Amino acid sequence: MSEKRERKDFSNGPLCLSGRGVTKVFGLGEKKTVAVDHVDFDFHEGEFVSIVGESGSGKTTLSKMLLGLINVSEGEILFQGKPRDIGSGRKKREYWKGIQAIFQDPFSSFNVFHKIDSVLLDCINIRGGRGLSKEKKIEMMTEACSFVNLKFAELTNKYPFELSGGQMQRLMIARIFLLRPKILLADEPTSMVDACSRATILDMLLDLRDETGMTIIFITHDIGLAYYISDTVYIMEHGRFVESGKADEVILNPKAAYTKRLISDVPKIHEEWDLSTVDLKTE
Numbered sequence: 001m002s003e004k005r006e007r008k009d010f011s012n013g014p015l016c017l018s019g020r021g022v023t024k025v026f027g028l029g030e031k032k033t034v035a036v037d038h039v040d041f042d043f044h045e046g047e048f049v050s051i052v053g054e055s056g057s058g059k060t061t062l063s064k065m066l067l068g069l070i071n072v073s074e075g076e077i078l079f080q081g082k083p084r085d086i087g088s089g090r091k092k093r094e095y096w097k098g099i100q101a102i103f104q105d106p107f108s109s110f111n112v113f114h115k116i117d118s119v120l121l122d123c124i125n126i127r128g129g130r131g132l133s134k135e136k137k138i139e140m141m142t143e144a145c146s147f148v149n150l151k152f153a154e155l156t157n158k159y160p161f162e163l164s165g166g167q168m169q170r171l172m173i174a175r176i177f178l179l180r181p182k183i184l185l186a187d188e189p190t191s192m193v194d195a196c197s198r199a200t201i202l203d204m205l206l207d208l209r210d211e212t213g214m215t216i217i218f219i220t221h222d223i224g225l226a227y228y229i230s231d232t233v234y235i236m237e238h239g240r241f242v243e244s245g246k247a248d249e250v251i252l253n254p255k256a257a258y259t260k261r262l263i264s265d266v267p268k269i270h271e272e273w274d275l276s277t278v279d280l281k282t283e
C-alpha cells in the first residue's frame with residue numbers, strides 16, 4: 001500500500017447523508033431481530049467513511065436502508081440535511097441517480113449476457129449522454145477504463161465471465177467513474193480478491209473520491225483497512241454504533257472495549273498502520 005495518506009476534516013462541511021435513530025427490525029414476536037438499533041450518523045460531502053463491525057452487526061442492513069432498498073422501521077434518514085422522501089417510484093429513481101453501490105461479488109451485479117462495452121455504454125446513456133457522438137462515447141469509456149488501469153480496447157466484445165474478480169471489481173469502479181453518483185456505498189468490495197488487488201482497489205477508491213468529490217461509505221469487518229482508507233469511522237456492534245469519529249482518533253485511541261478487541265484481532269499489523277502503540281487494555 002502507498003504511504004500513509006493525509007486525512008481531511010469534514011465535520012464542518014456540507015452534509016450528504018444523515019441518520020437519526022435509524023432502526024431496522026425484522027420479524028415479529030419471538031422471531032424478532034433488531035438488526036440496526038437507533039443509530040445516528042452524519043456523512044459529509046466528499047468524506048470517506050468506514051462502517052466497521054463483525055458479521056451480523058447490521059452493516060448490510062444499514063446499507064440497504066441507505067440505498068432505499070428496504071424501509072426504515074423507526075427513525076429517519078436525511079439527504080443533504082432534509083428528510084429523505086423516496087415514497088414514489090419517480091422519487092426513488094431520482095434518488096438512485098445520486099447513490100450507487102458496489103458489492104462483495106462483482107459478478108452478481110452484472111448481467112452475464114451483456115458485453116462489457118455495452119455495460120459501460122449504459123452508464124453514459126443513464127447520465128444523459130445518449131446523444132453524444134460515437135467517438136466521444138469511446139473516449140469517455142477509454143478514460144474510465146484507464147482510470148482503473150484497464151485497457152478499453154482489450155475489453156470490447158468480452159463478457160464478464162472472461163475477466164478475473166479483481167478486473168471485474170475495477171470495472172465496477174469504472175462504471176461509478178462514468179455514473180458520477182454523489183454517494184458510493186461499497187459493501188466489502190475487496191473481500192473476494194487477493195491482497196495485491198485489494199490494495200490497488202482501495203487506492204482507486206481513494207482516487208475516485210479525490211477526483212470526483214463523491215462521498216464513499218465503505219463497509220468492512222477489517223479495522224486495519226478502515227484505518228488505512230477512511231477519514232471517519234463508525235464502529236458497529238449488535239446494530240449499534242459503539243464509537244465513531246476521525247479514523248486516527250478512534251483507532252489510535254479506542255475507547256470502547258469492542259473497538260479494542262477488533263484491533264487486537266487484526267492478524268498482522270502493517271508497519272505503516274503502527275497500531276503497536278495503541279493501548280488495548282479493556283476498561
Ligand SMILES: Nc1ncnc2c1ncn2[C@@H]1O[C@H](COP(=O)(O)OP(=O)(O)OP(=O)(O)O)[C@@H](O)[C@H]1O
Pocket residue numbers: 026027033034035053054055056057058059060061062221
Ligand atoms: N431479511 C432479513 N430477515 C431477517 N433477519 C435478517 C434479514 N437480513 C438480515 N437479518 C439479520 O440482521 C442481522 C444483521 O445482518 P446484516 O446482514 O446486516 O449483518 P452484516 O454486518 O452485514 O454481516 P456480514 O459481515 O456477515 O455481512 C443478522 O442477525 C441477520 O440475521
Ligand SMILES: [Mg+2]
Pocket residue numbers: 059060061
Ligand atoms: Mg454484510
